[in-house]
Amino acid sequence: MTSSLGRQSTMPAQTSELPDELRHLADSLGIATEFWDYTGVRREASAATIRGVLAALGIAADTDDEIARALEDLELAPWREVLPPSVITPEGREPEVRAHVPDGSAVTVAVVLDGDDVRELGQREDDAAPRYVDGVRTGRATFVLPPDLPVGWHELVARVDGTEAARVPLAVTPERLPEPALATTRGWGVMAQLYSVRSATSWGIGDFADLAELTSLFGDLGADFLLVNPLHAAEPTGHMTPSPYLPVTRRFVNPVYVRPEEIREAAYLTGPQRALVDWAAEEVRTANTVNSPIDRDAVWSAKREALGVIHAAPRSRSRQRALERFRAEEGQGLEDFALWCALHEKYADSSWPAELRDVGSPFVANTRRQLADRIDFYVWLQWVADEQLAAANREARTAGMGLGIMQDLAVGVHPDGADTWTDPDAFAHGIGVGAPPDMYNQQGQNWSQPPWRPDSLVRTAYAPLRQMVRTVLRHAGAIRIDHVMGLFRLWWIPEGMGADEGTYVRYDHDAMVGVVLLEAALAGATVIGEDLGTVEPWVRGYLEDRGVLGTSVLWFEKDDDGQPLRPEQYRRGVLATVNTHDLPPVAGYLAEEHVDLRRRLGLLTQPVEEVRAEARQERERMVARLREDGILTEDPTERELVEALHVYVVRTPAVLVGVSLTDAVGERRAQNQPGTDTEYPNWKLPLADGAERVVMVEDLPGSARLVSLVDAVRDAFGEDDRLA
Template identity: 80%
Template sequence: MPADTVAPGPELRRLAAAHGIATEFTDYTGEARQVSAATVRAVLAALGVPADTDEEVAAGLEAVELAPWQDVLPPCVVARAGRERSVRVHVPDGATVEVAVQLAGGGRRDLEHRPDDTPPRYVDGVRTGRASVALPPDLPVGWHELVATVDGAEAARAPLAVAPDKLADPPVATGRGWGFMAQLYSVRSDHSWGIGDLADLTELAGHFGDLGADFLLINPLHAAEPTAPMTPSPYLPVTRRFVNPIYIRPEEIREAAYLTGPQRALVDWAGEEVRATNRANTPIDRDAVWSAKREALGVVYDAPRSRSRRRALERFRAEEGQGLEDFALWCALQEKYAGAGFPDELRNVRSPYVARERRELADRIDFYVWLQWVADEQLAAAQREARTAGMGLGVMHDLAVGVHPGGADTWTAPEVFAHGIGVGAPPDMYNQQGQNWSQPPWRPDALARSAYEPLRQMVRTAVRHAGAIRIDHVMGLFRLWWIPDGMGADEGTYVSYDHEAMVGVVLLEAARAGATVIGEDLGTVEPWVREYLAERGVLGTSVLWFEKDAEDRPLPPGSYRRGVLATVNTHDLPPVAGYLAEEHVDIRRRLGLLTHPVEEVREQARRERERMIARLREEGVLPEDPTERELVEALHVYLVRTPAVLVGVSLTDAVGERRAQNQPGTDTEYPNWKLPLADGAEQVVMVEDLPDSPRLTSLVRAVRGAFGPDDRLPG
């Protein structure tokens, strides 16, 4: 047996289990798969646990057993409101210990001790005992602090997050709602700068709200590189906490209205070339767009700001704190070194050389801080318009599963990430070679030590101006597929996270903002995970093409889950028109991504289409000899007949687009994340075109009519 396929021995299995590393898993066919010892050792090494020899494995087992005893309090505690929980405390044997909760809003609660019969043990030469204290069920939701006093002296503090036991149902008027889904960058107006932006988002939200939609789900707006080349994928950002300023509309900034004539001319000239591409059905050129916008934004940035505007910027800066300062510094350094990589002495944000750069680049740091403030203001305007137009939720932001390995997050907080690892997915029906998304995962142990600060700040930013968030690959809160560098996507393994803590932090931040949470739970997901998320008030995701019964036939409407966002497709598949035409087969054939004969895959696609049409006829939602438009509408009416609390309508389906926005498993072979919105004839569809689109209006009428009589149907 080759060395790289040897199974781990029993002690290595124990060490892997202690660190949440799977040594076997069930694949998408239901077959049990063994993880190689080489993969297990590589993942342990990424967690700082050497395991190449039997001696190292034995030492690792001893260290992981001793670790909890070395701290007075756990690094962070996440509890549920309304439920009791014990917290273990470790102190010298015989010492007197008292633990209290310092409440966020002021006040203090002393905690009661509970019996703990665990025998004392020696820790670093000190005989150490274990005690337990009970967290009362009536602690308020919020971030608090545990304080431990040993023999009358304060010995330790630890963050305490009290999360809601369950989020409230989405605030839609009749208990169920629908909305649109759009790739914002692809939806341009005559005033865009070659890419859909936050002013376009405001227009879309107002228009769709007028049509009766409750939400508008858009692609992640996370920040990308501030220098060329800018990564096209919104799912490979440099950070998930901050926004890509490419989405700013320069003319919408208040100070732009007070520019002098020459200054205004500079802004106009900067945008001339990219605005000329708005109606061209050619790949979106983010580098050209950002070059033009950065030039124009520099002009507006230099314009004077009133006292109240300066105060607003200062408040934003203070609220965002050191995280914003470090991100802005990273941007300024990227600009200085033209994206070519930092010198060795700048590879650590805490280096004294970095401190010098921080002083020298102060003005550029101020510029990048200002960009985040401006983007935040325009995001707030979009959400206000959405709610004013009657949306129950408004803007729904999407959260990517990870970040770029060379991005801002890995530079500002390298200790939180596992290095030498990429996140991805094992082989499945649609990606039979597996996927490597080239994103370094968070270390579970480092997250706990940081009190889940990266997760907390990411969610807090996302829900600040949104009514809901969709978490891409929500299984990442439970486990992630780790792929050691140099190995194939099919040679990875699952690493578990503290899902109770991770989900708790997400729910706490969402509840504070009054936001709904949707988890993308497609693919290989254990039933208990979906049950757990449902119990916590997190909606799941149902995609019509993936919902099948035991005989591989489309699931009847009544068999869908209620607590889901139900959609016909995803951004990784062609729109309905393209899917029905087998575009998903043709693309993979052209790009060499099929692992089965094309005839077999094509026959499977045809059988899937025929079974779906048969199911639509059974439901009585499809006329004889239907047109493409009628097929699209029938599929959406079918979804409305499910009990799903939210139904999503892709804007691409509403205008007749046939092309997929993304083809998994490709990079430059396909124009991923670059296609402008177009109709079936490949004519670009603009924001201004949507109110008069017969196809969109017809689909909206079909969807709203399926929900029941409504006197607000568009004419």
């Protein structure tokens, strides 16, 4: 979708109500005081919005004195530290590092490389005058990092008068990621909502065993990747949030995807123990063939019962050692997450005691000891989930996929989830992340997710981002970052305000993107950024220069006259698809399901006749372009039209092309309708065909429609000499 940011408008901007010093304070912290909306009009953020954002950063700005103190603290902040809290730099650069020490002291700075090799930094002349900081006359010295430092995580160490005074993380990141490691110059893959794709032996929901079968099938058909919905963990007890984009943590996996029978110890259960597992499966397995909303709560209740039986079974020495290694590698983050799960289980029907709000308190430490058995269970769940996800990715590679599993990374976490409890200082509280109004959601969106604090990320060397990406990429060849603009800026909405009353808060995108690239390089993975919607024009070029692929959706790719972009006008460095999970599949889109659904749900801001006319014009223009390119006959069937759209996308120069599994089987219903919660069964619909008959994993190899679409895609690639 073409961005409107940066366009000039003939309409007047709103009158500013921001005092100059408040504006200066906001600007200093990366808080936007004005921005361009999707219509090209420059908007001013209100003073109330700015103060709400500042309050979430722990800065009082209600009076002139408070604003003045905040500005002074910002100016003195770097002078109060010997070294910056962390340094993130691309390889091949020579960035400066400034040290602040008592005036007259001798200071040296060295790099300690991974492997304990130490390299002293050269000093550059610094003409900054000493200044008094909290009563101490403080001077500044400038050092320069050499350009030949290897990519990786290192440390900077400062010594003052011979004594170590500071040790901070240094990340040297790749300048650019290489293109995807494919057998040919371009590739294609399948996109699926894993929970929706069930087999005869599933437990009412698609799982990791089904994922392995899908990668085997599509790998044999020539696919290079299988993109699945976010697999992040959800609530361990009580009601499980259906949306995979609102997890309790993005670092760990939802064990609802575990297939109990695939756990090795399940094969050695006693007869009575095995019966308990079988009975639990029978409670939910009948749902596999029913086309009704997936009941995650029922599924997880049955699986938890079975998994508890398997967890209690003895493990061999080697298996126990493997579990202990996994536990040690994941460290305190896993221990705290497992504790949160145990507490969520204990206080499922009541409020947590106030003493439990601080994860580092003595009360929590005592509770950790009391709940040790349940913590062990939740650690074990992550281990068996990790094993099964690893097996699915191995199957993908064995089947010939160039990338294997492509994981999806949600933009944020649940406000009352594990991440906000285990690491509260990382988040801005009293803020919801969302999106300003745009042409598809004209009321704006509030996703109810707290954002990371930019200052906290710097202080921790981007630890939350680093740990999350590293864990997600452990068993994946690629990662799709939902709303990649979140690495640059996020739309912050203070509590109590509407989605249209927020403003943008900027992050250090060089550092954010750099950390992602570093972890991807260490894992040998490809990164795709979902750059749809309102994106500043320069961002796409920046990401392309860093080797991050973008996202192109056929329905959104139009020229200034509203005509579909010609294939050769698409960007090369993208994952190109016909649709997205926030729209109905192609068959439903062509039938105007997106119009009818929004009308029924009261989401339209224009008369339905206008919206329907626009939808028909969009379809007619696309059909005309397909005929112009010789892809479509005069009287096509629905199947032929779906295939023609995919062939059109293959004819673009896009490095990767994605085929939605819903399109392959003729499904018409959207998996998600933005702007709704309980009004629509978001993220609950099982895979079905156009007649709303459930499609199972076992049905896919024999699906004439799927085989025909895959053949059309493969033939279109085969005609392209760039694949030779």
